[in-house]
Amino acid sequence: MARTGRPKSDSPKQTTLSLRVTDEEWHRLKEYADSHGMTITQLLHTGVELLLQTPDEEVQNLFP
Numbered sequence: 001m002a003r004t005g006r007p008k009s010d011s012p013k014q015t016t017l018s019l020r021v022t023d024e025e026w027h028r029l030k031e032y033a034d035s036h037g038m039t040i041t042q043l044l045h046t047g048v049e050l051l052l053q054t055p056d057e058e059v060q061n062l063f064p
Contacts, residue, residue: 019044 033043
C-alpha cells in the first residue's frame with residue numbers, strides 16, 4: 001500500500017528559531033499578517049530576507 005501524507009520537501013527546514021515578544025508586538029504582527037494574507041511565520045521569513053538584502057549602511061541607520 002502506498003504511503004499517504006505530505007510529500008517530502010526539496011529543502012526541509014530543520015532548525016527551529018524561537019522568539020519572545022510582548023503582547024503588543026504579537027498583536028501588531030498578527031494584525032499585519034492577517035491584513036496581508038500571510039502567516040506570522042511568512043511575515044518573519046520575509047522580514048529577515050529583506051533585512052539580509054539591505055546594505056549594511058542602511059541597516060546601521062535602523063539601529064541608532
